[in-house]
Amino acid sequence: MKLSRSLSQTSKTVAHDADSVNAKLLTQAGFIKKEAAGVYSYLPFGKRVLARIEQIIREEMNAIGSEEILMPALTPLENWQKTGRADVDIAFRPTEKTVLGWSHEEIVTPLAKTRIKSYRDLPLAVYQIQTKFRNEPRAKSGLLRGREFLMKDLYSFHANRKDLEQFYAAVTEAYFRVFERCGLKSFLVSAGGGEFTENISHEFQVLTEAGEDKLKICKKCELGWNAELEIAKCEKCGGELTEEKGSEIGNIFDLGTKYSDAFDLNFTNENGESEMVLMGCYGIGVSRLVATIAEIHHDDSGLIWPESVAPFQVHLISLGEDQAAEKIYRELSKKTEVLFDDRDISAGIKFADADLIGCPIRIVVSKKTLEKKGVERKKRDSEKTAIVPTDKILQS
RNA sequence: CGGGGUGUGGCGCAGUUGGCUAGCGCGCGUGGUUUGGGACCACGAGGCCGGAGGUUCGAGUCCUCUCACCCCGACCA
Numbered sequence: 001m002k003l004s005r006s007l008s009q010t011s012k013t014v015a016h017d018a019d020s021v022n023a024k025l026l027t028q029a030g031f032i033k034k035e036a037a038g039v040y041s042y043l044p045f046g047k048r049v050l051a052r053i054e055q056i057i058r059e060e061m062n063a064i065g066s067e068e069i070l071m072p073a074l075t076p077l078e079n080w081q082k083t084g085r086a087d088v089d090i091a092f093r094p095t096e097k098t099v100l101g102w103s104h105e106e107i108v109t110p111l112a113k114t115r116i117k118s119y120r121d122l123p124l125a126v127y128q129i130q131t132k133f134r135n136e137p138r139a140k141s142g143l144l145r146g147r148e149f150l151m152k153d154l155y156s157f158h159a160n161r162k163d164l165e166q167f168y169a170a171v172t173e174a175y176f177r178v179f180e181r182c183g184l185k186s187f188l189v190s191a192g193g194g195e196f197t198e199n200i201s202h203e204f205q206v207l208t209e210a211g212e213d214k215l216k217i218c219k220k221c222e223l224g225w226n227a228e229l230e231i232a233k234c235e236k237c238g239g240e241l242t243e244e245k246g247s248e249i250g251n252i253f254d255l256g257t258k259y260s261d262a263f264d265l266n267f268t269n270e271n272g273e274s275e276m277v278l279m280g281c282y283g284i285g286v287s288r289l290v291a292t293i294a295e296i297h298h299d300d301s302g303l304i305w306p307e308s309v310a311p312f313q314v315h316l317i318s319l320g321e322d323q324a325a326e327k328i329y330r331e332l333s334k335k336t337e338v339l340f341d342d343r344d345i346s347a348g349i350k351f352a353d354a355d356l357i358g359c360p361i362r363i364v365v366s367k368k369t370l371e372k373k374g375v376e377r378k379k380r381d382s383e384k385t386a387i388v389p390t391d392k393i394l395q396s
Numbered sequence: 397c398g399g400g401g402u403g404u405g406g407c408g409c410a411g412u413u414g415g416c417u418a419g420c421g422c423g424c425g426u427g428g429u430u431u432g433g434g435a436c437c438a439c440g441a442g443g444c445c446g447g448a449g450g451u452u453c454g455a456g457u458c459c460u461c462u463c464a465c466c467c468c469g470a471c472c473a
Contacts, residue, residue, distance in 0.1 A: 012422065012434070013407045017465055037465065089397090090472080103473070137397065137471060145472080153473095194473060201473080212472085251473045283473055319432060348433040355433095366432065376432090 001044070001312070002329075003341045003353075006030075008045040010353045020210060022291035023142025025303050029356045031290075031311075038139025038147035045357065046290065048311035048337075050150065053289055054129050056181045056308065057152050060174045064167075066125035066154055071107045073131060075099050079106040083262045088195060090134040100133035103196070105255070105281060108155045109263045116277060118268050119159045123167060127154035129286060141210065143291035144247060150286040158278040159267065168254060171282045175204050175250045182289055183297060183306030186249065189215055190235075191226035193253060196281065201253045205246030210295040213248050216241035247292045248285070255279040303358030304380050312339040314393065315359035317350045319366035328365060328375065328390050336394060355380070363393055 003009075008030030015034065018024040026032045031046035042050055058068065077097045080086035083106055092100040101107065108126065115121060132151045139147050154171065158164040172188065179186040189203040205215055205224060214227035218234035218241055225231040225241070234241055257276040260266070265277045297304045307313065313336045318325030322342060329340040339359060341350050354362045364376040369387060377393060378385040388395075 011407065015407070016402085016409095019466065034465095132473090134472085138469095140466090151473085191473090196473070203473085248473075253473080281473090285473080317432095346431065346433085346435060348435085351433045353434090364432075368432075 001339055003339060004343050006044055006339075008043045010356055018142070020141040020144065020291075020295075021298065022144065022210065022294040025294055025298055025356070026142065026290070029303055029358065032143065036147075038136055038145065038149075040143060040146065040287075045311045049290055049293075049305070049309055050286065052309045052311075053182060053286055054152075057129065057178055057284060057286070060178045060181075061127050061152070061154060064125070064170045064174050066127050066156070068128065069126045070128050070130060071101070071104050071111070073101050073133065075101045075104075075107055079110065082106070083259065085195065090136060092133045092135050101130075102132055102134045103281075103283075104128070104130075104153055105155070105196075105259045105279075109259045109265055109279070112155070112157050112277070113263060113265045116157060116265065116267050119270055122157055122159040122267060122277070123163055125154060125156040125167065127152060127282075141212065141291070142294075143287045144210065144295075145212065146287065149288065152284040152286055154282040156280040156282070157265075158280070159269065159275070161278060164254065164278045164280055168252065168280055171252055171280070172202070175252070175282070175284065178284065179204060179206070179249060179289075181308050182293060183308060184249070184289075184292060187215075187217060187222055187224045187246070189213075189217075189224035189226055189246070189248075190229060191251075192228055196253050196255065196258075198258075199254045199256060201251060203246075203248045204250035204252075205248055206292050206296065207244045208247050208292065208295050209245050210292075211245045211247035213246045215244045215246045217244045218242075247288065247295065249289050249292055250282070250284045252282040253280060255281055298358070301352070302356030305358045305360060307360045310337075310358070310360050312337040312359045314338045314361045314363055315354045315357060316340045317347075317354060317362065317364045318342060319347050319350070319364060321365050321367060321370060324370055325365040328363070328393075331390070332363075332393060361393070 010030050011028050014024050014028045018027050030043055033041045035041055077086055077099055080099050090102055129152045131148055133148050136147050139145055156167050184206050186204045186206050189205045191201050191203045193199050193201045215224045216231055217224040218239055220239055221234055221236045259279055260277045266274045267277055269275050316329055316338050329338055332338050358380055360380055362378045369375050372387045374387045374389045376385050377388045
């Protein structure tokens with residue numbers, strides 16, 4: 001993409017209401033635009049990052065045998081009346097008879113009922129990546145707590161507890177892989193079940209001062225407990241816990257039969273008897289992941305995207321050598337995603353913007369580099385520069 | 397939802413005890429000079445001062461209401 005033609009543009013100043021590092025950097029670098037409290041547009045750069053994170057999630061969710069679906073955001077009130085969740089404060093109610101989905105147990109459970117009749121139909125697992133609506137009394141921290149946000153929600157259905165626990169464990173492993181691939185070190189944290197279940201749930205937390213959850217972490221076991229649980233020592237090794245703040249990027253719940261009961265989701269077992277289906281649900285805050293990555297991976301000059309989620313692999317800068325740069329841009333674009341800064345402005349601005357946007361590799365084409373029969377290559381996370389031939393740009 | 401704060405060109409801000417054509421920086425446009433870490437000169441465009449009502453000869457400025465946004469807390473998949 002040519003920067004001169006992109007909707008995404010950088011800004012030297014940032015709106016005074018950008019309230020957090022992720023909001024400031026993502027706004028200034030042209031990834032997002034705030035529309036209202038907790039409501040953002042994703043500009044081209046931001047949409048690219050979202051798409052890459054979504055792809056990682058899809059790969060890992062498909063790998064554990066779940067299928068992608070898409071349920072409506074506009075949902076019937078009567079479904080929520082059956083579970084007693086129709087009048088929670090965070091629910092948007094666009095009309096008398098509708099609720100904007102803030103979670104989808106009320107939709108997916110009746111949906112699964114159309115498929116599940118016998119133990120032969122279990123297990124079943126479906127997920128979606130969709131915008132959720134929650135009327136947060138206080139939206140804040142950029143993309144970390146919005147009133148409208150992108151979420152991956154997965155729901156699983158099982159004939160017995162052992163099968164549910166097995167899948168729960170498989171999702172746990174898959175989540176660690178997702179977050180690691182996104183460049184984040186996550187901790188498995190025990191927490192309460194909130195509106196969803198009376199059982200304990202597990203959160204995936206990234207330790208950062210930007211997060212709003214108070215945690216107690218055992219660094220040795222890499223386990224944690226949400227401070228709401230009032231735990232004094234590590235339940236595994238009995239060791240000391242450190243107090244940390246975290247950003248909750250994933251949450252998994254053992255739902256038991258709470259929603260199966262509400263919608264009479266049962267199945268016929270091997271003995272011809274009727275039993276209730278056991279359910280699990282598993283969420284990843286996709287937009288919150290974008291924010292968390294920004295909070296973790298940045299420096300004073302701007303964002304530093306991990307290769308796996310970067311909007312572009314290469315940020316190509318032309319310093320007065322537009323023709324040569326254009327040729328390199330065309331060739332390189334056949335192999336990877338390239339952002340070409342073709343603007344007619346000073347070198348300093350181009351360098352500053354490359355740092356701000358934070359693509360992994362910066363390539364400079366100038367008179368100096370052409371005399372040396374190559375281009376200058378610099379990684380965003382390093383100070384070292386090197387002249388490399390144009391066909392070696394992508395080799396590390 | 398309680399307490400506090402802020403709303404003035406796209407962004408950041410200044411506007412005195414009410415006073416006359418509402419300023420500054422950045423950005424934007426045109427012309428020119430520059431050209432490896434946010435260059436410079438000249439000219440120029442752009443604002444119902446969040447909204448409604450009121451006080452006054454006169455309101456960005458004072459009063460009332462309202463909306464939006466931010467902070468602290470409560471809340472929180």
